[in-house]
Amino acid sequence: MSLFTVENLTYYYPDAAVPSLHSVDLAIEEGEFLLLAGGSGSGKSSLARALTGLIPDFYGGKIGGKVSYQNRDLRSWSRRDLAREVGMVFQDPEKQLVMTGVESEVAFGLENLGLPQAEMFRRVAEVMSFLGLTALKSEFTATLSGGQKQKLALGSVLAMQPYTLILDEPTSQLNPAVAEEFFNLIKRLNEEMNLTIILVEQRLDRCFHLADRVIIMADGTIVQAGPPGETAVWLIKNGLSFVPPVAALFAHAGSTEIPLTVKEGRRLLKRILSCEKCPKEGKEPPELAQQHRPSNDNLLARDPALKANGNAIMAPGPALAQIQEETEHKNQGLVKTNKIISPHHTVVISCTENQTKKPVIEVKNLFFSYLNGRETLRGINLLVNSGEFLAILGENAAGKTTLLKQLVGLLKPSRGRVTVMGRDTRRAAAHELARHIGYLPQNPNDCLFQDTVEEELHFTLTNLNLPDEGRVDRLLGRLGLSHHRHSNPRDLSSGERQRVALAAVLVAAPQLLLLDEPTRSIDYGTKADLGSLLQEITREGSAVVTVTHDVEFAAEYVGRVVMLFDGRIAFDGPKHAALGNSMFYSPQISRLFRGIDSSVLTLREALDRLLSKLSSCS
Amino acid sequence: MLQKFIYQEKGLFLQSLHPVASLTLIAAFFLLSLSFSHPYYLLGLLLVILLSLWAAGGLAAWEGYLKAVLWLILLIVLINALVNRSGSTILWNGPELPLFGRLPVTMEAISYGATMGVRLLNMVSAFCLFNLIVHPDRFFSLFSTVARKSVLVVTLATRLFPLLLATLERIREAQQLRGVDFSQGTLRERVMKNAAIFNTLLLSALEDSLQMAEAMQARAFGSGSRSRYRRDIFRPRDAICLAGIGLSLLVSVYSLARGMGTYTYFPELGSLQGSKISLIALAVVLLGLSVPALLNWGCKYWPYLKWKI
Amino acid sequence: MAKWKAPLFFLIVIGLLAFSITTGKQVKLSWSLLAAGIVGVAIIFLYWDFEQSPVSPREISVIAVLGAVAALARVSLAALPNIQPVTFLVIVSGYVFGARTGFMVGSTAALASNFFLGQGPWTPWQMFAWGLAGASAAYFRAAVPNAGKWVLALFQFAWGYLFGCIMNVWTWTAFIYPLSWQSFLATWATSLWFDSLHALSNVFFYLIFGGGVIKILNRVKKKIEVSRLPVQDVPASNNHKLLLYKTITYSSIKGLPR
Known part of the structure; x- marks a missing residue:
């Protein structure tokens, strides 16, 4: 007997012409850890909401089919009884906390259930000690960090002692370390308290292996359901990109055994490298992998140059670009796969190959303190040239955002100098610099206020006194927004909104583009699109600087990495040197190859390494 | 301040x-x-x-x-x-x-x-x-049994305040970096610039309000009669103070x-x-x-x- | 319930008045306490009405957001003399969402902003005055359904003075002696300059922001209304047709394990 049974579920949001869920059938067992994945707009969030009864209870709309919990139709459950059984944690902690204080927040749900005082007090006490929130008991919720807020949101749901916990992208607003901690907590709840977990996620590298079953959704239907390993193979076969890098690597290489964690992966990798019996499918290496080889040889050939030249700059190699095109052409049927394998557009070439290299950012001995006296930046020196793609990594409060604000002229140096596009920021106001700099804020909503997408772009042009001359048309086409031209940006999905915000920035053709955490809440596909787009921009000669927590993104797309620690630069250099030798700031792939080959950083490089080994073995 | x-x-x-x-x-x-x-x-x-x-x-x-x-x-x-x-x-x-x-x-x-x-x-x-x-x-918790909805409205508004303040600042920065100069222009122009910030804030805040409502409903708000969580303890000090005030x-x-x-x-x-x-x-x-x-x-x-x- | 609430309210007010007149000589229930009492009772009744109305979580959070936005606007413009964005916003909210919401937005804005600007004896009076401004906008809309831009601007203008008038009743009853029409006029005269600024800024905000804000609020209102419609059933036959319309069919691979 299943806990949840979904039969032929179809659902339309009010006023929607296309269903968000479409003939969904699903059974969920008690104690199961289920991962719901899919691109944005695939219906995964809608399915999660249908399981809590929020669809259709909260949203209205049209519904067909049936959802039952414990063999009883969900619509016959009273809202209170259901809330005691099924709890839900949402994406953004800011938008689910209600009270001003921590303790009353935990008690809020209990009050709604009408529990007696003694019972409430016991539950509040239990949950606070379980989650380690006791020290924050009398804090205001507004003063908590993002991780603490999300923990509090979880706690306030757990206090209601549900049997099923549904989480809708709970870590999308958290940084990786905190996100991992959160997932471990969820796993513990599943294993030790036997809570049924239904996790909706877009960033799978940290939770894929936790799940008992992974469900992939597309266009409102379930397209695949199965254990993580099996699903990884299916995803690769079908050219969908929701696979963690380690699994993707071995699936691409044609291995039948799909490891899901770095530990499993290394065990398998060691076996392959020592030419033990390869756990590979009987046939020749899959076509897919072969297609990528030419450009890879190219890359590896140039690899020594990279090591030799610490401060090399990125520029498009014409020969490579051609190969690239060919590869892309061949791969048309598998466009999406191509994205995760990341057409390695950028290639390191030596400085002698003279591209028009000019410094875009020059930071000299920058110190900065906020008015309250905290010294946030200490002795920063940084030189960024045109055509470079740079990522600034670092923990929270390392000064990343402060540095970014210095570069755009919103903050002025306390000591030292910041020169951007040849202008000293102390003498130029932020809006003057804006003519040459594009800045994409973390939350695209912060800059969307016009009635249509088109007007949003025109707003920037008008501000900067720039002519249109078909720029808007071209850019909208390039970003795949042409059909949304007259839509209200607020009606679009979060990925599309980000593209609109980016378009509104790029329409001024800035020579320097700065981004604040651009990959925070977007799915793999959108992320790959963004990465390729940014690489394209650098090839056209603009410099791109992004602040990010996303090591995988940095490894895959950028050329150079700057690591900030406590307001100082801890490392500055090409990404291979930065991430390949790092233990914690390293992508899954590089952790897989740690001590084996530190030059392997991206999926493509790893795949090459693996395939060449496989062919030499056989 | x-x-x-x-x-x-x-x-x-x-x-x-x-x-x-x-x-x-x-x-x-x-x-x-x-x-x-x-x-x-x-x-x-x-x-x-x-x-x-x-x-x-x-x-x-x-x-x-x-x-x-x-x-x-x-x-x-x-x-x-x-x-x-x-x-x-x-x-x-x-x-x-x-x-x-x-x-x-x-x-x-x-x-x-x-x-x-x-x-x-x-x-x-x-x-x-x-x-x-x-x-x-x-x-507010003193009143939450007699006036649960009103108390919730006020609590929520107070909680949102610092959040909105931060959002407002971010929006202003985003506008500046799209080339808006808040110190320039005629009074009318300057007002229009601020109007844009305000509209953005209102749009975002109202959009978020729907998510907050959803979270509230998921936590059984409005599912029936509500109880009140008390965490205050009545100690001799309260009795002494009340006696003094009463006198x-x-x-x-x-x-x-x-x-x-x-x-x-x-x-x-x-x-x-x-x-x-x-x-x-x-x-x-x-x-x-x-x-x-x-x-x-x-x-x-x-x-x-x-x-x- | 609502039927006897209004009579009860007036009964209490008349009772208070009668009490103060009959016992005026001996116990001296001062006019300031009386006025504060009437306003207090009014606020309690209006909140009571809100408590008993069927309000969804959506409406609660929309009210809270509007109240907080108004409070924020007030706090950030606090340095300017009586350039008061709250009144404008509250009136527009009441105009779009109705009297109950208008009242709640107004009183919440007053209460919440005073947590940052300082609570004081003025708080209940402001809650009352702004609440009334919000509620009145809804009645104004019902009375003059096709009011044009300028008529509404006039309404905004009037509330600048009306608000001042209500606040003056507080200063007047609590601190001025004797309570004569001359002293009330004098009190009003001292605030006239501020009230005029208030009235003018209302019109100003309305003309500049009004259109945009009303559009935004209507958008939200529509979303709320649409979600409230009864849930419809999708007929089973429809499902089949939809399957055909799908561009990619995964039916062959679709299915559950086990």
Whole structure:
């Protein structure tokens, strides 16, 4: 007997012409850890909401089919009884906390259930000690960090002692370390308290292996359901990109055994490298992998140059670009796969190959303190040239955002100098610099206020006194927004909104583009699109600087990495040197190859390494 | 600037009181200020309120209130002086105005105005004390059984405030970096620029409000009758404070009934020399109200007292 | 319930008045306490009405957001003399969402902003005045359904003075003697300059922001209304047709394990 049974579920949001869920059938067992994945707009969030009864209870709309919990139709459950059984944690902690204080927040749900005082007090006490929130008991919720807020949101749901916990992208607003901690907590709840977990996620590298079953959704239907390993193979076969890098690597290489964690992966990798019996499918290496080889040889050939030249700059190699095109052409049927394998557009070439290299950012001995006296930046020196793609990594409060604000002229140096596009920021106001700099804020909503997408772009042009001359048309086409031209940006999905915000920035053709955490809440596909787009921009000669927590993104797309620690630069250099030798700031792939080959950083490089080994073995 | 008026947890004795006790104290200050008109009583109350404010470490915050309310006090003195014609000790014959006639300024009217200024200051200071010693959550939770929806609205709005402030700042920065110069342009242009910020904020905030509503519903809000989570404990200290306040309220009623708390301003100022009994009554009223402040002081220097109550 | 609430309210008010007149000589229930009492009772009744109305979580959070936005606007413009964005926003909210929401937005804005600007004896009066402004906008809309831009601007203008008038009643009853029409006029005269600024800024905000804000609020209102419609059933036959319309069919791989 299943806990949840979904039969032929179809659902339309009010006023929607296309269903968000479409003939969904699903059974969920008690104690199961289920991962719901899919691109944005695939219906995964809608399915999660249908399981809590929020669809259709909260949203209205049209519904067909049936959802039952414990063999009883969900619509016959009273809202209170259901809330005691099924709890839900949402994406953004800011938008689910209600009270001003921590303790009353935990008690809020209990009050709604009408529990007696003694019972409430016991539950509040239990949950606070379980989650380690006791020290924050009398804090205001507004003063908590993002991780603490999300923990509090979880706690306030757990206090209601549900049997099923549904989480809708709970870590999308958290940084990786905190996100991992959160997932471990969820796993513990599943294993030790036997809570049924239904996790909706877009960033799978940290939770894929936790799940008992992974469900992939597309266009409102379930397209695949199965254990993580099996699903990884299916995803690769079908050219969908929701696979963690380690699994993707071995699936691409044609291995039948799909490891899901770095530990499993290394065990398998060691076996392959020592030419033990390869756990590979009987046939020749899959076509897919072969297609990528030419450009890879190219890359590896140039690899020594990279090591030799610490401060090399990125520029498009014409020969490579051609190969690239060919590869892309061949791969048309598998466009999406191509994205995760990341057409390695950028290639390191030596400085002698003279591209028009000019410094875009020059930071000299920058110190900065906020008015309250905290010294946030200490002795920063940084030189960024045109055509470079740079990522600034670092923990929270390392000064990343402060540095970014210095570069755009919103903050002025306390000591030292910041020169951007040849202008000293102390003498130029932020809006003057804006003519040459594009800045994409973390939350695209912060800059969307016009009635249509088109007007949003025109707003920037008008501000900067720039002519249109078909720029808007071209850019909208390039970003795949042409059909949304007259839509209200607020009606679009979060990925599309980000593209609109980016378009509104790029329409001024800035020579320097700065981004604040651009990959925070977007799915793999959108992320790959963004990465390729940014690489394209650098090839056209603009410099791109992004602040990010996303090591995988940095490894895959950028050329150079700057690591900030406590307001100082801890490392500055090409990404291979930065991430390949790092233990914690390293992508899954590089952790897989740690001590084996530190030059392997991206999926493509790893795949090459693996395939060449496989062919030499056989 | 915003920090100054917001409640901050300082671990004070006064902050540890049961909200019923602290609210009774504030209400007593407020009501007695409105009831008494005798300058001695009003000034005495001011003294006790200031003593409590000092005990709560809030004199700096109080200065802010004082500045804000000063012009209102001056205005009250002025209007009373000009409009009031009941006094007999004329200091200045005043201007002749149409509709109003002659406006003589009298000694009595000025005294009345000044005393009313003190009354206002008392009430404002009592509110200042409220902000310093009552955690808003604990205050609202007192009402959450009788007025759960209204309380939720206010709590939510207070919680959203700092969040919206941060959003506003981010939006402004985003606009600046799209080339908007807030210091340039005609008044109309500048207003339009700010209008854009405001609209963006409103759009985002309203969009978020729907997600908040969803989260509330997922946590069973509105699923039936609601209970109230109490985390306040009633200790001897609350009883002592309430006893003190109760005593002073009783004595106040007595002295008001005996006409001791009131004062004759018109047509001629009454004698300021009070009877012995009225002075004793005043002393009891003030002493009763000072109990919380005195205990706060005692607990600070005498841990034994703190343990026992 | 609502039927006897209004009579009860007036009964209490008349009772208070009668009490103060009959006992005026002996106990001296001062006019300031009386006025504060009437306003207090009014606020309690209006909140009571809100408590008993069927309000969804959506409406609660929309009210809270509007109240917080208004409070924020007030706090950030606090340095300017009586350039008051709250009144404008509250009136527009009441105009779009109705009297109950208008009242709640107004009173919440007053209460919430005073947590940052300082609570005081003025708080209940402001809650009352702004609440009334919000509620009145809804009645104004019902009375003059096709009011044009300028008529509404006039309404905004009037509330600048009306608000001042209500606040003056507080200063007047609590601190001025004697309570004559002359002294009330004098009190009003001292605030006239501020009230005029208030009225003008209302019109100004309305003309500049009004269109945009009303559009935004209507958008939200529509979303709420649409979600409230009864849930419809999708007929089973429809499902089949939809399957065909799908561009990619995964039916072959679709299915559950086990």
